[in-house]
Amino acid sequence: MDSLFPVTLTLNGVTATHEVSQRTTLADFLRQTVGLTATHIGCEHGVCGACTVFVDGRIARACLMFAIQAEGRDIRTLEGFAGDRRMEVLQRHFHERNALQCGFCTSGMLATAHQLLEGSPDPSREEVRESLSGNFCRCTGYHAIVDATLDAAAELNAAAVATGGEAAC
Amino acid sequence: MKAAPFDYVRVSSLDELGELAAAYGDDAQVIAGGQSLVPAMAMRMARPKLLLDLCDLPGLADIRLTPEGLEIGAMVRYFELAASPLVAAHAPLVSAAVPLIAHEAIRSRGTLGGNLAHADPASEMPAVMLALGAVITIAGSNGARRIPAAEFFIGTYETALRPGEIITAITLPAAPVGRRGAIDEVVRRSGDYAAVGAAFAIDLEGETVAGARLAFFAVCERAVLAEKAAAALCGQRLGHVDPAPVLDALAEEITPVADLHNRAETKRHLMKVLAGRLLQRLLSGEKSTHG
Numbered sequence A: 001m002d003s004l005f006p007v008t009l010t011l012n013g014v015t016a017t018h019e020v021s022q023r024t025t026l027a028d029f030l031r032q033t034v035g036l037t038a039t040h041i042g043c044e045h046g047v048c049g050a051c052t053v054f055v056d057g058r059i060a061r062a063c064l065m066f067a068i069q070a071e072g073r074d075i076r077t078l079e080g081f082a083g084d085r086r087m088e089v090l091q092r093h094f095h096e097r098n099a100l101q102c103g104f105c106t107s108g109m110l111a112t113a114h115q116l117l118e119g120s121p122d123p124s125r126e127e128v129r130e131s132l133s134g135n136f137c138r139c140t141g142y143h144a145i146v147d148a149t150l151d152a153a154a155e156l157n158a159a160a161v162a163t164g165g166e167a168a169c
Numbered sequence B: 001m002k003a004a005p006f007d008y009v010r011v012s013s014l015d016e017l018g019e020l021a022a023a024y025g026d027d028a029q030v031i032a033g034g035q036s037l038v039p040a041m042a043m044r045m046a047r048p049k050l051l052l053d054l055c056d057l058p059g060l061a062d063i064r065l066t067p068e069g070l071e072i073g074a075m076v077r078y079f080e081l082a083a084s085p086l087v088a089a090h091a092p093l094v095s096a097a098v099p100l101i102a103h104e105a106i107r108s109r110g111t112l113g114g115n116l117a118h119a120d121p122a123s124e125m126p127a128v129m130l131a132l133g134a135v136i137t138i139a140g141s142n143g144a145r146r147i148p149a150a151e152f153f154i155g156t157y158e159t160a161l162r163p164g165e166i167i168t169a170i171t172l173p174a175a176p177v178g179r180r181g182a183i184d185e186v187v188r189r190s191g192d193y194a195a196v197g198a199a200f201a202i203d204l205e206g207e208t209v210a211g212a213r214l215a216f217f218a219v220c221e222r223a224v225l226a227e228k229a230a231a232a233l234c235g236q237r238l239g240h241v242d243p244a245p246v247l248d249a250l251a252e253e254i255t256p257v258a259d260l261h262n263r264a265e266t267k268r269h270l271m272k273v274l275a276g277r278l279l280q281r282l283l284s285g286e287k288s289t290h291g
């Protein structure tokens, strides 16, 4: 049995101290220690993107970080996006476009798409494909996922134009 | 796939790093972005007993202009390189290389220092460093030393770093006014390691090529400069470049080595195609792409 060490981090807005063994990855910590299972684990070596979470506001592979490295960091998982408008719009369009079948890749896809739309609100199809190229989907095929992301961008932009217009009146 | 047990320390000074590295010897390993080391540990190809995390070491995450050139701290992460106006202005070839590396989530964590120390022969940055004539600053228990990138890369995953030493910074000497640069690679899927890649920095004086550093990656056991090909390019004129002698020299001086996916013959062919493409892009007309 490995010895446990304290790690203090902010997880979905709440700062708390947990006990972890040093070799526990952030992904295993999230699922097994904390019980947040939206973060999935596929390849465990950085290739598939299923474990994508936000570290200090940017997407990162939770399987390529040890939980102990998250000391003092701000971690956000999909659970922490409840009420986030961009994420809700993305989720709805994933649903509408059938952009998931088993759902194994979905949280990683959503996290990646969320960061894309934050930096690039009106991406081309090519940009969306490029940005999702590090996330594997083994059943849906990628077209529906790209379509859903573009639809979400369009809806978010239409809303932004609408509110921008109102504010100007 | 889980890493073997280890101890973990966030070092706060070079002295502390030196003491722990000396005490643990080969069993200690530094961790930067972890984007190569953590997968290696998961597969048990690396089994350090002590991980020395560089993330709190002061001064390693800065990008600044010095009299010697643009200095980039070893812990500067890829996304920071891509976002830096200083890098865009003084080393646009570095900015251009970042999107070719892995994927956004990996670029959030991976560092320039970790990339160079890892010395993957298929990696972009070692070739960019050769093309830009980078100088690498190394710190160890015997103090600091600076060595040119051309002497740093020795073989596959093999560098001039001695036990207990770390890269602290990378300096890119100021580019002459007529510098043009470009990077390109042949890749099976966006974000993968390259099948063959090239990073060129060409210095024009007026319309004439006055200097060239033509670096290749994913061709042999380390990133390499094609010096004879560069010599064959020097003296040629913008808009009238004859690629034939450059490509002939290239084929003569670099002998590609097969990897898991590509035969040496394939690499030899792709190397020439890429070189021709980059020469065309950089020297066919007036449009200047600085690097």
Ligand SMILES: Cc1cc2nc3c(=O)[nH]c(=O)nc-3n(C[C@H](O)[C@H](O)[C@H](O)COP(=O)(O)OP(=O)(O)OC[C@H]3O[C@@H](n4cnc5c(N)ncnc54)[C@H](O)[C@@H]3O)c2cc1C
Residues within 6 Å of the ligand: A045, A046, A047, B029, B030, B031, B032, B033, B034, B035, B036, B037, B038, B039, B054, B074, B075, B100, B101, B102, B103, B106, B109, B110, B111, B112, B113, B114, B115, B117, B118, B120, B122, B123, B124, B125, B161, B165, B166, B167, B168, B191, B192, B193, B194
């Ligand atoms: C899916 C995937 C795709 C990838 N694709 C590419 C790609 O296309 N091109 C590419 O170039 N890379 C690619 N990488 C690797 C990535 O670029 C790594 O970030 C990089 O190789 C290592 O940098 P790091 O900061 O993550 O270092 P780490 O993984 O932390 O360390 C790597 C090695 O360097 C040593 N080290 C780290 N920092 C220092 C230092 N300052 N001084 C001395 N030694 C040090 C460590 O001890 C270790 O041996 C990919 C990785 C993944 C997971």
Ligand code: FES
Residues within 6 Å of the ligand: A040, A041, A042, A043, A044, A045, A046, A047, A048, A049, A050, A051, A052, A061, A062, A063, A064
């Ligand atoms: S489980 Fe982390 S990238 Fe596949």
Ligand code: FES
Residues within 6 Å of the ligand: A099, A100, A101, A102, A103, A104, A105, A106, A136, A137, A138, A139, A140
């Ligand atoms: S929905 Fe099954 S892997 Fe993508």
